[in-house]
Amino acid sequence: GAVVSQHPSWVICKSGTSVKIECRSLDFQATTMFWYRQFPKQSLMLMATSNEGSKATYEQGVEKDKFLINHASLTLSTLTVTSAHPEDSSFYICSAPDRARGKLFFGSGTQLSVL
Amino acid sequence: AQTVTQSQPEMSVQEAETVTLSCTYDTSENNYYLFWYKQPPSRQMILVIRQEAYKQQNATENRFSVNFQKAAKSFSLKISDSQLGDTAMYFCAFMKPTAQGGSEKLVFGKGTKLTVNP
Numbered sequence: 001g002a003v004v005s006q007h008p009s010w011v012i013c014k015s016g017t018s019v020k021i022e023c024r025s026l027d028f029q030a031t032t033m034f035w036y037r038q039f040p041k042q043s044l045m046l047m048a049t050s051n052e053g054s055k056a057t058y059e060q061g062v063e064k065d066k067f068l069i070n071h072a073s074l075t076l077s078t079l080t081v082t083s084a085h086p087e088d089s090s091f092y093i094c095s096a097p098d099r100a101r102g103k104l105f106f107g108s109g110t111q112l113s114v115l
Numbered sequence: 116a117q118t119v120t121q122s123q124p125e126m127s128v129q130e131a132e133t134v135t136l137s138c139t140y141d142t143s144e145n146n147y148y149l150f151w152y153k154q155p156p157s158r159q160m161i162l163v164i165r166q167e168a169y170k171q172q173n174a175t176e177n178r179f180s181v182n183f184q185k186a187a188k189s190f191s192l193k194i195s196d197s198q199l200g201d202t203a204m205y206f207c208a209f210m211k212p213t214a215q216g217g218s219e220k221l222v223f224g225k226g227t228k229l230t231v232n233p
Contacts, residue, residue, distance in 0.1 A: 032219070034221075042225070043206060043226050044160075044206070044223045046221070049220060091158060093158075097219040104219050109158050
């Protein structure tokens with residue numbers, strides 16, 4: 001079964017509203033998680049690294065105030081898309097490393113559609 | 116910065132045949148990891164195979180094998196006995212571990228769409 005759970009699988013929202021996406025490690029602790037964005041027919045691009053108990057590290061060109069990341073526990077990271085606009089419509093995927101097992105797991109992704 | 120290049124946007128192969136997907140990368144690092152991920156229509160990322168740069172032996176996983184040429188910075192994926200379920204996007208990816216550990220972020224190529232025909 002899935003060891004990284006991502007919710008929701010898809011969400012439709014109105015322009016100007018905020019949307020929260022959760023990424024949860026189910027059977028291991030993850031002090032670090034990664035958030036990627038994938039536009040249609042394109043590759044995955046790293047947006048930010050989520051660090052438990054400290055600030056996230058954002059990749060160049062990613063707006064911190066637009067994509068709020070919170071990693072308040074060892075098993076949960078959240079990505080909030082604030083004041084969403086149609087250009088934010090994309091597939092968002094998280095990943096989390098299980099360092100004890102030396103493996104990297106991906107969530108199942110969230111399709112965000114902003115109307 | 117590391118870059119990963121997949122020069123074949125689309126490939127097709129007949130069922131039971133063999134196909135090779137190309138990947139090249141650019142890095143000044145000596146120690147790193149390379150991966151091939153499969154993304155089927157469900158869009159779930161599935162690890163196909165992984166290669167540590169310090170290992171000379173090419174990784175294999177059942178029908179999947181790689182040709183890792185470190186000096187040429189090439190990392191191709193060979194799929195033998197192709198099956199219909201192999202139809203998917205395939206992404207080559209690079210990871211540079213840090214000395215402190217904890218930097219499992221991946222740099223992906225643009226992907227190759229593989230279609231296996233019956």
